[in-house]
Amino acid sequence: MSSHTKSFFAKTALTAAAALLFLPLGALAQTAAPASATPASSEKTTTSPSKDRWLHVRVISTEAKGETVRVNVPLELAEAVLPSINHDRMHDGKVKIDCAHVNDVDLKALVAAVHNAKDGEYVTVQGRENDVRVAKQNNYLIVHVLDKSESKSKGSQVEIKVPMKVVDALFSAGKDELDLVAALHVLSGQGDMELVSVKDSENTVRVWLDSKNVTE
Amino acid sequence: MLLLAKAALGIGGTLVLAGAYTFHEGVIRVDVDEYRDGGSHVHFWVPAAAVPMAMHFAPQRKLMHGAEHAREFLPVARAIVREMKKYPDAEFVEVTDATQHVRVRTHDGKLQIDVDAPDQKVHLLCPLSTIDEVTRQLEANAPAA
Numbered sequence: 001m002s003s004h005t006k007s008f009f010a011k012t013a014l015t016a017a018a019a020l021l022f023l024p025l026g027a028l029a030q031t032a033a034p035a036s037a038t039p040a041s042s043e044k045t046t047t048s049p050s051k052d053r054w055l056h057v058r059v060i061s062t063e064a065k066g067e068t069v070r071v072n073v074p075l076e077l078a079e080a081v082l083p084s085i086n087h088d089r090m091h092d093g094k095v096k097i098d099c100a101h102v103n104d105v106d107l108k109a110l111v112a113a114v115h116n117a118k119d120g121e122y123v124t125v126q127g128r129e130n131d132v133r134v135a136k137q138n139n140y141l142i143v144h145v146l147d148k149s150e151s152k153s154k155g156s157q158v159e160i161k162v163p164m165k166v167v168d169a170l171f172s173a174g175k176d177e178l179d180l181v182a183a184l185h186v187l188s189g190q191g192d193m194e195l196v197s198v199k200d201s202e203n204t205v206r207v208w209l210d211s212k213n214v215t216e
Numbered sequence: 217m218l219l220l221a222k223a224a225l226g227i228g229g230t231l232v233l234a235g236a237y238t239f240h241e242g243v244i245r246v247d248v249d250e251y252r253d254g255g256s257h258v259h260f261w262v263p264a265a266a267v268p269m270a271m272h273f274a275p276q277r278k279l280m281h282g283a284e285h286a287r288e289f290l291p292v293a294r295a296i297v298r299e300m301k302k303y304p305d306a307e308f309v310e311v312t313d314a315t316q317h318v319r320v321r322t323h324d325g326k327l328q329i330d331v332d333a334p335d336q337k338v339h340l341l342c343p344l345s346t347i348d349e350v351t352r353q354l355e356a357n358a359p360a361a
Contacts, residue, residue, distance in 0.1 A: 052303075067313040072306070077299040084295040087288065213306050 052076060053188040054213050060204045072213050075188040082181050093181030094173045111171045114141065115164060139164045147200075156200035163190055238263040242326060245341040252335060264342070268349040276357065283358035290358065294351045300327065301344045 052074050059069040083093040097107070114122070114136060123134035129149040135142045143160040169186040173179035187209065196207035241264035248258040271279065283290070300306075300322055309320040317332040327347065331338040 061313075065313040065315075067311070070307070070310040072308055074299070074303060074306075076302070077296070080299045081292065081295045084291040213303075 052211060052213075053190075054210060055187075056206070056208050056210070058204075058206045061202060062204075063202055074213075075184050075209075079181055079184045079188070082184070094177045094179050097176050097178060108171050108175065111167055115168055136164065141167050156198065159197040160195065161193065162195060163187070163193075166190070238265055241265045241345055242324075242343050243341075244343070244346065245339070247337070247339040249337045250335065251337075255336070264346040267346055268353060271350065271353050279354065279357040280359055283354040286354060287358050290351055290355050294348065294355065297327075297344050297348045297351065301325065301348070304344075 053076070055073045055075055055078065057069070057071040057073075059067070061067040079093075082090075086092070089096040117136065119136050119138065121133060121135045123132060125132040129147070131144070131146040131148065133142070133144040135144075141160075141162050141164055143158070145156075145158040147156040147158075149155075163186070165186045166183050169182040170178050170180070172182050190209060192208075192210040194206065194208040196205065198205040244262045244264050244267065246258060246260055248256055250256050286293075300308075304322055304325040307319070307321045309318070311318040315334050317330070319328070319330045321328050322344065323341075325345070326341050326343045329338065329340040
C-alpha cells in the first residue's frame with residue numbers, strides 16, 4: 001500500500017469515526033424536541049384507524065376564568081382499562097349501586113319494562129319551575145329537563161339521548177350493579193351521536209360519540 | 217497514523233452502537249419549575265432504555281417495597297399504557313383557563329404531560345414502552361398477595 005493510499009485511508013477512517021460520533025447527537029436532538037414545538041391541539045388529529053370510537057366530553061365555562069375541559073377517550077381503551085380497576089364500588093368493569101339511593105325501586109325491572117314497552121312518552125311534567133320529559137323513541141331513551149326555577153337568564157337545559165341497547169347492557173349485570181364495560185361495548189357499535197347536552201348560563205357540557213379525535 | 221485511524225474507527229463504532237442502543241427508545245425528559253421562594257427546578261434527560269436496565273441492578277428488597285405500595289395501581293397503569301400504545305398521537309385531556317393549561321397526550325409513542333401555570337411549569341415526556349416495561353418489572357417483583 002503506497003503512502004498516499006495509506007494517508008487517504010487514514011483520513012477517511014478518521015472522518016467516518018468523527019461522523020459516527022456525532023450521529024447520536026443528531027438523533028437525540030430530534031428525540032428531545034421541545035414539547036412546545038408540537039402543533040396546537042386544535043390542529044391535531046389522531047393517527048389511529050378511523051374505526052376507533054371516541055367518547056368526547058367537553059365542558060366550557062363562561063365564567064370569568066373561562067375554563068375549558070376537553071376529554072377524549074377511545075372506547076376500546078375504556079373497555080380494556082375498566083375491568084382492571086378494583087377499588088371501592090368498582091370491580092371487573094361493574095359498579096355497585098347503593099340500594100338506599102334508589103328508594104327500593106327495582107331498576108332492572110324498570111328498565112326491562114321500558115325495553116318491552118312501545119315508543120311513547122313515559123313522564124311529562126310541565127310546571128312553573130321545571131319541564132321534564134322522559135320518552136322512548138326509535139329505540140332511544142330520551143330525557144329532557146328544562147329548569148325554569150331561576151330567572152330566565154339562569155335557567156338550565158339538560159338533554160340526554162341514550163340507545164336502549166346501551167341502557168339494557170348497563171343493567172345486564174347482577175342486582176344493584178351497572179355493567180359499564182358491557183354498556184361501552186354496545187356504545188362502540190353505535191353511530192356518531194350526542195349523548196348528553198347540558199346548557200346553563202355558566203356552563204355548557206357536551207358528551208358525544210364519534211370516530212375522530214379532533215379537538216374542536 | 218493508520219493505527220490511530222483504526223483505533224478511532226473501532227472506538228467510534230463501539231460508541232455509536234452503544235449510543236444507538238441507549239437511545240433507541242428515546243429519552244425520558246422531566247422539566248419542573250416552581251416559581252416561588254425555595255421552589256424546585258428539576259431538569260433532566262435520561263435515556264429511556266437505561267431505566268428498565270437499571271432496575272435489574274436495583275436491590276430486590278427495594279423493588280418489592282415499591283411494588284407493594286403500587287400494587288393496587290399497577291394493573292390499571294399497565295392496562296392504560298398497553299392501550300395508549302395503540303394511539304401514539306392522540307389528545308386525551310386538555311384543560312385550559314385564562315392562566316393555566318394542562319394537557320395529557322401521546323406524541324410519537326410517548327406520554328406527554330404538560331402543566332403551564334403561573335406558579336409552576338411541569339413538562340414530562342416518557343416513552344410508553346418504558347412505562348410498560350417498568351410496570352411489568354414492578355409487577356413481577358410484587359410480593360404474592
